[in-house]
Amino acid sequence: MNTYLQINHLTKRYSTTTALKGVDLCLERNQVLALLGPNGAGKSTLFGCLLGFTMPTSGEIFLNGRPVKDAERARFGYVAERVAFYPHRSVEENAVFFAELKGFSVAETERQLKRIGLASLRKLRVRQLSKGMLQRLGLAIALCGQPDLLVLDEPFNGLDPALLHTLQEVLREEQARGCTLLISTHTMSAVEPLATYVAILLHGELAAFGTLPDLRSKHGADKSLESIYHGIAVQRQMVEEVLV
Numbered sequence: 001m002n003t004y005l006q007i008n009h010l011t012k013r014y015s016t017t018t019a020l021k022g023v024d025l026c027l028e029r030n031q032v033l034a035l036l037g038p039n040g041a042g043k044s045t046l047f048g049c050l051l052g053f054t055m056p057t058s059g060e061i062f063l064n065g066r067p068v069k070d071a072e073r074a075r076f077g078y079v080a081e082r083v084a085f086y087p088h089r090s091v092e093e094n095a096v097f098f099a100e101l102k103g104f105s106v107a108e109t110e111r112q113l114k115r116i117g118l119a120s121l122r123k124l125r126v127r128q129l130s131k132g133m134l135q136r137l138g139l140a141i142a143l144c145g146q147p148d149l150l151v152l153d154e155p156f157n158g159l160d161p162a163l164l165h166t167l168q169e170v171l172r173e174e175q176a177r178g179c180t181l182l183i184s185t186h187t188m189s190a191v192e193p194l195a196t197y198v199a200i201l202l203h204g205e206l207a208a209f210g211t212l213p214d215l216r217s218k219h220g221a222d223k224s225l226e227s228i229y230h231g232i233a234v235q236r237q238m239v240e241e242v243l244v
Contacts, residue, residue, distance in 0.1 A: 005027045005063060006065075029178060032171070032196045034192075042203075051076060076147055077150045079151070081157070088125060091113070091126060135156075135159070151181075156187040207236050
């Protein structure tokens with residue numbers, strides 16, 4: 001395995017709370033990782049450590065076999081679950097402003113707005129956008145400059161079926177280009193056709209990690225990703241109750 005991203009025993013403590021408990025993950029380039037877990041499981045903390053927003057208490061993150069640095073993080077694209085824009089400015093003005101902060105041209109910004117299906121809405125005020133449109137605007141900005149790694153937190157929220165299909169196609173194009181994707185979502189049916197690997201976080205610990213075929217071989221060949229997730233979560237809860 002030619003490892004691109006490697007997370008070694010990542011731990012993060014906040015006072016008396018341990019958000020991550022020795023998480024180990026590794027991915028090859030241009031893979032799609034579906035990161036699953038309930039609210040409070042540690043998904044956002046893991047993303048924060050990867051993106052440099054927060055420092056881990058212990059553990060290491062490697063990119064191409066070396067500790068990840070800010071210069072490499074500049075080649076990452078990130079879309080938060082709640083994207084903050086200037087509400088009284090237009091879609092185009094917001095996109096150009098944030099893309100230029102990262103050194104990307106107006107032409108590149110317009111290309112991504114068109115690609116993500118927002119070109120016809122570029123003069124619309126951001127305050128008029130739905131939650132799904134806000135997510136698409138965040139993604140258009142994150143796609144500028146052909147990032148090496150895309151980190152997406154709940155990218156499928158508020159999307160109708162047609163827009164969901166468009167987004168899935170864009171993400172497939174990014175994977176084919178060579179981009180590595182980490183997608184955290186509760187919409188498991190949306191990420192299931194895309195995921196090459198699945199990681200399930202429960203109470204800050206990695207409860208399962210592997211390809212979807214691997215997980216199906218262990219938990220049921222005909223099961224959906226959502227069914228596998230719920231089965232692992234229930235099994236974990238039963239073990240914890242026995243230990244208590």
